[in-house]
Amino acid sequence: SQKIEQNSEALNIQEGKTATLTCNYTNYSPAYLQWYRQDPGRGPVFLLLIRENEKEKRKERLKVTFDTTLKQSLFHITASQPADSATYLCALLHGSSNTGKLIFGQGTTLQVKP
Amino acid sequence: EPEVTQTPSHQVTQMGQEVILRCVPISNHLYFYWYRQILGQKVEFLVSFYNNEISEKSEIFDDQFSVERPDGSNFTLKIRSTKLEDSAMYFCASSPVDRDYQPQHFGDGTRLSIL
Numbered sequence: 001s002q003k004i005e006q007n008s009e010a011l012n013i014q015e016g017k018t019a020t021l022t023c024n025y026t027n028y029s030p031a032y033l034q035w036y037r038q039d040p041g042r043g044p045v046f047l048l049l050i051r052e053n054e055k056e057k058r059k060e061r062l063k064v065t066f067d068t069t070l071k072q073s074l075f076h077i078t079a080s081q082p083a084d085s086a087t088y089l090c091a092l093l094h095g096s097s098n099t100g101k102l103i104f105g106q107g108t109t110l111q112v113k114p
Numbered sequence: 115e116p117e118v119t120q121t122p123s124h125q126v127t128q129m130g131q132e133v134i135l136r137c138v139p140i141s142n143h144l145y146f147y148w149y150r151q152i153l154g155q156k157v158e159f160l161v162s163f164y165n166n167e168i169s170e171k172s173e174i175f176d177d178q179f180s181v182e183r184p185d186g187s188n189f190t191l192k193i194r195s196t197k198l199e200d201s202a203m204y205f206c207a208s209s210p211v212d213r214d215y216q217p218q219h220f221g222d223g224t225r226l227s228i229l
Binding site: 031032034036041042043044045049089091093100101102104105106107 | 217225
């Protein structure tokens with residue numbers, strides 16, 4: 001079955017630095033991979049979507065890369081701020097249509113210290 | 115920005131009782147989903163729904179679970195006879211129709227506590 005691994009340990013960085021989160025997957029070749037943010041007690045909030053034929057996607061201070069050979073996605077937050085502190089979830093789409101299901105990683109908790 | 119809304123935010127129910135969780139998806143979205151997250155664990159897919167029928171369901175979504183779109187705006191998840199292990203956050207999500215895949219947008223969930 002498909003498996004997604006994210007760094008289970010919390011990532012602590014200083015404000016202003018770049019945070020890099022890793023998502024590795026096995027036993028599948030997803031056409032789409034997404035990153036979500038989740039705050040305690042809240043639902044996942046969509047951040048970025050990257051397709052299998054895209055190497056990189058950017059949105060403001062966020063950047064996602066997608067290496068289908070390594071089966072890995074990296075998520076970067078540049079010029080990090082304390083407000084970026086949250087859990088970040090990687091999710092791949094199983095199935096090629098809009099009715100496909102998302103398979104989530106366990107998330108990496110980011111703590112940005114002022 | 116349009117949101118997926120879920121009610122109630124917290125539901126406490128006795129084991130064996132029926133519970134209905136309600137969702138109002140984003141208005142122009144036509145694909146609907148339910149996921150759940152047991153405390154400290156991953157978000158897990160339960161079911162997807164399109165054109166008034168289930169598109170896919172997981173092993174978790176057994177005969178005790180059902181979904182319905184009773185009118186043009188609501189999407190519900192019913193658990194007929196709740197078990198202790200049904201305690202979790204339940205998230206509704208929706209996505210629009212498009213030629214290309216569009217991301218799923220989630221509500222803030224209903225925390226279901228089974229006593």
